[in-house]
Amino acid sequence: MSSGVRLDEEREYDRDGPLLELEGVSKHFAQESGLLAGLEFDPSEFPPISVDRERVLAVDDVSLAIQPGETLGLVGESGCGKSTLGRTILRLLEPTEGDIYFKGENLADLGGEALRQRRSDMQMIFQDPQSSLDPRMKVGQIIEEPMRAHDMLDDEGRRARAKELLEKVGLDPRHYNRYPHAFSGGQRQRINLARALSVDPDFVVCDEPVSALDVSIQAQVLNTMERLQDEFGLTYLFIAHDLSVIRHISDRVAVMYLGHIVELADKEELFENPQHPYTKALLESIPVPDPRETGSRGVLEGEVPSPVDPPSGCRFRTRCPRLIAPEGYDWTDEEWAQTRAFMRAIKRRTFEPMAAARIEAEFFGGSLPGGEAGSIVDEAISLVATDRGADADGDDDSERWAAATDLLLEAFAAESICARERPAYELATEYGDGEHVAACHLHR
Numbered sequence: 001m002s003s004g005v006r007l008d009e010e011r012e013y014d015r016d017g018p019l020l021e022l023e024g025v026s027k028h029f030a031q032e033s034g035l036l037a038g039l040e041f042d043p044s045e046f047p048p049i050s051v052d053r054e055r056v057l058a059v060d061d062v063s064l065a066i067q068p069g070e071t072l073g074l075v076g077e078s079g080c081g082k083s084t085l086g087r088t089i090l091r092l093l094e095p096t097e098g099d100i101y102f103k104g105e106n107l108a109d110l111g112g113e114a115l116r117q118r119r120s121d122m123q124m125i126f127q128d129p130q131s132s133l134d135p136r137m138k139v140g141q142i143i144e145e146p147m148r149a150h151d152m153l154d155d156e157g158r159r160a161r162a163k164e165l166l167e168k169v170g171l172d173p174r175h176y177n178r179y180p181h182a183f184s185g186g187q188r189q190r191i192n193l194a195r196a197l198s199v200d201p202d203f204v205v206c207d208e209p210v211s212a213l214d215v216s217i218q219a220q221v222l223n224t225m226e227r228l229q230d231e232f233g234l235t236y237l238f239i240a241h242d243l244s245v246i247r248h249i250s251d252r253v254a255v256m257y258l259g260h261i262v263e264l265a266d267k268e269e270l271f272e273n274p275q276h277p278y279t280k281a282l283l284e285s286i287p288v289p290d291p292r293e294t295g296s297r298g299v300l301e302g303e304v305p306s307p308v309d310p311p312s313g314c315r316f317r318t319r320c321p322r323l324i325a326p327e328g329y330d331w332t333d334e335e336w337a338q339t340r341a342f343m344r345a346i347k348r349r350t351f352e353p354m355a356a357a358r359i360e361a362e363f364f365g366g367s368l369p370g371g372e373a374g375s376i377v378d379e380a381i382s383l384v385a386t387d388r389g390a391d392a393d394g395d396d397d398s399e400r401w402a403a404a405t406d407l408l409l410e411a412f413a414a415e416s417i418c419a420r421e422r423p424a425y426e427l428a429t430e431y432g433d434g435e436h437v438a439a440c441h442l443h444r
């Protein structure tokens, strides 16, 4: 740019190393555990009632590195912790644990003025360009605001830079005096970009920046972001739930599930050679653009468990179609697959009450697994079969179904390596020579 401001030209750091490094970063929130359920009698306190607080493990022990100039895509279902991670990196949220190194400097050690200065190097743009732009401020002022906050340039310099930035992001500099409402959604997101770039950052967290835009506009804004990345030497952490957006913009992709990173690889490797069952399910659930194919998003079964009490070991195991057989039982792959399907059906109560022989026929082709596994399955069947004491209408049987669920989960699911150990494996790559990490015991 002709105003050519590089605030940090003199700062030195190892440019061959990562721009940003996270080591064991967690962000837990305290939240009240519902209304009356959370109230506890505590005679040592006055008043003798305390509110029980739960810990939401929004981001839990995340380690990763972001290289200068790259775009790391961060993808996962709603609520998996993407935004919390982005905000924690920028120290907009205080990390509960862990270290965040930016240009080799631990942000956790910074406070006050030092942190404020670092903040100009790290900017964020948000999903909703409507609400993140103050409707009472003119576009020029909006873009100049961060520069003013960081004492950058004089009035005239800021104005010149704002106009130049308007042009850089694809808007007309003559619109400097207009208000945000005069712009379309895509244009407002461009204003956001100009504002973020005004302080000449190195790193930008982009939190779902195109999700609120029409698909036809999304590609244009993404292309502008790519062009600006080259021109300004930016590094992006790009958060999105939309895989086609992630595929468009990312160099590498991290997949997040319930506060953990479950897979990380170069974009091509991740899309062409996904190795985590969660990533595979996400990729398979990309909606088919054929209107007759409605309902094609059914691959991911079940609800995401609560981040207050997430599953042990692999967090995806409660929904995983590839849960590994527990050791100590002598069964074939087929018997384990049948048992898994039965366990799932009992847990979700997806079949009508019926006689034991029909359950056996339907789930096990008429013969139960041998040995102890078979006895446990038989005990579970007895709890829900109509000819072994359960009610044919199934009305009062929720305790029996719950007991059958507990029996199967405790005997089988909880004994799987997937429940006992948190997985993390580095894999050989098929596409390119980047690192490929998958948190799945299938790769043990």
Ligand SMILES: Nc1ncnc2c1ncn2[C@@H]1O[C@H](COP(=O)(O)OP(=O)(O)OP(=O)(O)O)[C@@H](O)[C@H]1O
Residues within 6 Å of the ligand: 029, 030, 031, 056, 057, 058, 076, 077, 078, 079, 080, 081, 082, 083, 084, 085, 241, 307
């Ligand atoms: N301030 C807060 N207090 C308590 N819980 C929170 C808070 N902020 C986020 N959470 C919880 O943390 C988890 C992660 O939320 P987060 O917004 O980071 O997910 P996300 O992947 O960005 O989802 P989305 O795409 O819907 O924004 C969620 O369960 C959310 O309810």
